[in-house]
Amino acid sequence: xxxxxxxxxxxxxxxxxxxxxxxxxxxxxxxxxxxxxxxxxxxxxxxxxxxxxxxxxxxxxxxxxxxxxxxxxxxxxxxxxxxxxxxxxxxxxxxxxxxxxxxxxxxxxxxxxxxxxxxxxxxxxxxxxxxxxxxxxxxxxxxxxxxxxxxxxxxxxxxxxxxxxxxxxxxxxxxxxxxxxxxxxxxxxxxxxxxxxxxxxxxxxxxxxxxxxxxxxxxxxxxxxxxxxxxxxxxxxxxxxxxxxxxxxxxxxxxxxxxxxxxxxxxxxxxxxxxxxxxxxxxxxxxxxxxxxxxxxxxxxxxxxxxxxxxxxxxxxxxxxxxxxxxxx
Numbered sequence: 001x002x003x004x005x006x007x008x009x010x011x012x013x014x015x016x017x018x019x020x021x022x023x024x025x026x027x028x029x030x031x032x033x034x035x036x037x038x039x040x041x042x043x044x045x046x047x048x049x050x051x052x053x054x055x056x057x058x059x060x061x062x063x064x065x066x067x068x069x070x071x072x073x074x075x076x077x078x079x080x081x082x083x084x085x086x087x088x089x090x091x092x093x094x095x096x097x098x099x100x101x102x103x104x105x106x107x108x109x110x111x112x113x114x115x116x117x118x119x120x121x122x123x124x125x126x127x128x129x130x131x132x133x134x135x136x137x138x139x140x141x142x143x144x145x146x147x148x149x150x151x152x153x154x155x156x157x158x159x160x161x162x163x164x165x166x167x168x169x170x171x172x173x174x175x176x177x178x179x180x181x182x183x184x185x186x187x188x189x190x191x192x193x194x195x196x197x198x199x200x201x202x203x204x205x206x207x208x209x210x211x212x213x214x215x216x217x218x219x220x221x222x223x224x225x226x227x228x229x230x231x232x233x234x235x236x237x238x239x240x241x242x243x244x245x246x247x248x249x250x251x252x253x254x255x256x257x258x259x260x261x262x263x264x265x266x267x268x269x270x271x272x273x274x275x276x277x278x279x280x281x282x283x284x285x286x287x288x289x290x291x292x293x294x295x296x297x298x299x300x301x302x303x304x305x306x307x308x309x310x311x312x313x314x315x316x317x318x319x320x321x322x323x324x325x326x327x328x329x
Contacts, residue, residue, distance in 0.1 A: 004053035006314035009277025013038040024066035031177035036281040058125040061159035072101035084119040097125040123153030136197030148203035158183035187215035213257035218264035252277030
């Protein structure tokens, strides 16, 4: 029997959120065939099937902001209150990352305070961009400063790059759903933006979890560190190191990390910063079982590494967060 897991990449879709997605035209969000089924009962049953002792819930792509700040504030508050209810009902098994109404800056700062201080959120979830605003953008500075002040955990989830992102007019449509490839690239894009913009040098207490075993970052780290200094103006400071940033970041193992990507991740990451993630229900339960079995069986996690990745790293990360839960003056 595998050791019980802690899952940092586990989604929820309450009925009212599903209705909001459909009303906003996201019944096939990110090109998926259909929104997955979700219920509170299925959630607990799936956790039991996968050996998940505790799960950190988050709202997935496309988040809660569909064009109207007021509606986004209301929907963020509602999904966060529902997550807090689930946490209360299933004490010890359910925690959550709070959604925010970004790119509404004032609304996001207010919701972070309410979600952490009143509802007991364990951190926040950000999409990889908000209507084209990537996470190293100066416009997000007040929100990142608030997270840094709280030593908050920031879980990043990819979303579909759009025409507004300023990346050459948008994403080519090859007829594939975005989770197949574009999610990987957008996670890579937004973290690189954060690193090269100096986000982590300004906010040294911010703790970030990147999904899907770091996306393409383990492969591209050396290339970014090689080319970045070559592009800097003469006499300018050397750009921040991607390899150093990856040593500080945390990663979940959702997706298909075995065998290729996990080996690459272990070459650049701190092994104390790797966490289990299932990506349920967007990844169906039988597929989650198959992927979990691969993680349980891979020689890449031999010895203490498996126990660290399945639960102990998460226990340590969130125990540290609990020790600093109160805002610092």
